[in-house]
Amino acid sequence: MFILIVGVGRVGSSVARSLLQEGHTVSCLDEDAESHARLEIGLEKSWEDLGGRYTVGTALEIEALEEAGIASADAFVAATDGDNTNLVVAQIAKRRFNVPTVIARILDPYRAEWYESQGVHTICPTRVAIDMLTSEVLQAAGGNGASRSGAGDPQAQE
């Protein structure tokens, strides 16, 4: 697969490395040229020597998207640090360039949910954290049995 990743932060760079190591062709786009170094964390060779592509430019610039290869991308990942940028660029990838698989990283759970229902595939790390924290708390509390005061424990009130 040819995968285009926009936004080379902690998430984008790690996803890029994993996919490259899985044997896919990976192209990255970021407005900050310094982000290239992040891509190479833990790599023995340079990103380019390993077959990776890298373009400096902003996500809404059509020339930058084209240079990064959006027209032939099989999959597109929007992982910049801005929800709004991710939502706009994901819709550009889908509607303008007909990229078959488009995924956007969205921190705001409410908008992630609504855009998901509108056909924009979203991944919401905040939602994942909320669900994990909630279930961890419930599990831990369940394991400990009744609450210390008895208040707020539904079983204690029965």
Place this chain on the structure above:
Amino acid sequence: MGERMYVIVVGAGKVGWNLARELLDKGHEVTLLENNRERFTTVEQELEHNVQYGDASELWVLERAGISRADMVIAVTGDDEDNVLICQVAKEKYLCERTIARVNNPRNKQWFELLGVKPVVSATDLILRLIEHEVPEYGLVHLLDLPEQHLEIIEMLLPDDSKAAGVRVGDLQMPDGSLLISILREGSGFVPGPDTVLEAGDEILAVLDPTVEEDLTAYFGPDGASASST
């Protein structure tokens, strides 16, 4: 003033603040949203309860502002991504039929169209349009654009060596899809008849399909010049 509207204005910069004030003066109900605390405090001194603090990209902020009953949402922040998404959500999630979005970078205009957000206002485009008006050599001036209907009305100055100078209106062979509607000559305008003869220096008004714009420019343009556009 027509009926009283409830308008949500996003972004309390110079544009948003003045807009909110004008709308309030005209008797409309307005909520202005601003996500910069300092700016909010400044604006609140004048607009009081008509301004709310919050990031309108977040759905609950729009909901708290009463978006479900808003007649119009106007997004005029300095950030094009914010403006386009706020209007998209207003339209598609909250079914607010009327939105107006500001485009800061004219190159982003295509993305507003792609996401179905219209109309848009771009100060840069407006100024370019005024330059066109002030500099007639620029060729053709758009007076009215109706992109949905595939129609526009333009004004064009016939140059000294115009191929159409000296031609009877009845003998004109204008491109299909265009029609001459009036002539401005020596300060007055009139609707030409078939015997009217065009003169160099005439300003013509024409209605046309935008796709024949270049043909029209070439037809009324300088003799011998090929179709060219600026």
